[in-house]
Amino acid sequence: AEALPTIDKTRLTGALTLNRAPAQLISDDPQVLARVIDAGRVMLAADTLGAAQNMLDQAVEYANQREQFNRPIGSFQAVKHMCAEMAAGLEPCRAMVWYASHALDALP
Template sequence: MTDTQRMWIVRADAPGVTVTRQTTMDQTRPLAHVVLDGAQGEPLPDAPAALAAAHRAAFITVAAEALGGAQACLDRTVAYARERVQFGRPIGSFQAYKHRLADMMIEIEQARSAVYWAACAVDEQSDEAAMAVHAAKSFAADTFFRCAGDMIQLHGGIGFTWEHDAHLYFKRARALQTMLGSGNWHREQIAMMILGEAA
C-alpha cells in the first residue's frame, strides 16, 4: 500500500499540526490550511473505501447545502415581491417577475430531486451512487449560483448593496461551485462513467 492510499485520524491540537486560517471570498465560512509535520494519528483500515465514503458524504453535504441556499434565495425573493410596491401594486404581480420566480422554482425542484436521488442511492448502496453524487453536486451548486444571481437582480437596487444579505448568498454559492471539484469536473466524471474512454 502506497502513502497515497493510507489515511489517519489526527487531532487538530496534536503536536506537529499547524492550522493557518485563510482569507476567503465567503467570510461566513472559515477555511484553513493544515500542515502535518511529524504528527501522530490513528491509522484507518481500508483507506480507499474510507476515502470513497468520505467523498460521497461530502458531495451530498455540499449539494444539500446548495439546495437549501437556493431555496432560501427563492423564499426571500418571493417575500420581497409581495412587499415591494411599484406603480401601485406589488412587483410580484408583474408577469415578467413571476416568470423569473417560476424559473427559480423549477431549477430548485430539479436540484432537490438530484440531491434526494444521491442520498437514497448512497444509503441503499446502489450501483448508481457514484453517478448520483456527481450529478447532485454539480446541479445543486449551479442552481444555487443561478438563484443567488437572480435574487440580486430581482431585489433591484437594494439587492446590489452591502446592507442586504443577497451578496452573502452569492458568495456562498460561488464558493460551493468550486468546493470539492467544479461542476465541469463532476460532469466529466459522469461522462466517463457513461462513455468510458470515448469521453
C-alpha cells in the same frame, strides 16, 4: 482558530491549525475513502440546494415587499414567471439530492 472572510453571511467560516495533535488513520481501504468522498459530495449538493432555496425565498419575499406603481412587484406577471422558473429549476436539483442521498444510504 482564525476567522476567514466570505460573502456568505449565514455562517461563520474559519481555519483551524493543529500542531502536534495525535492522528490515527481510520482506514487505508480505497473503498472507504471513496465512500467518505461520496458522502461529502452529497452533503455539498444538499448545502448548495439549501442556499439556492434560500435565495429563491428571499427573492419572493422581496418581490412581495417592493412596490412599483402602488403594487408589489410580485404581482406583475413577468416577476411571477421569473420566480416560477427559479422554483422549477430547483425541483430537479432537489430530486437529484434526494436520489443521491438514498443511493448513498443503500450502499453496503
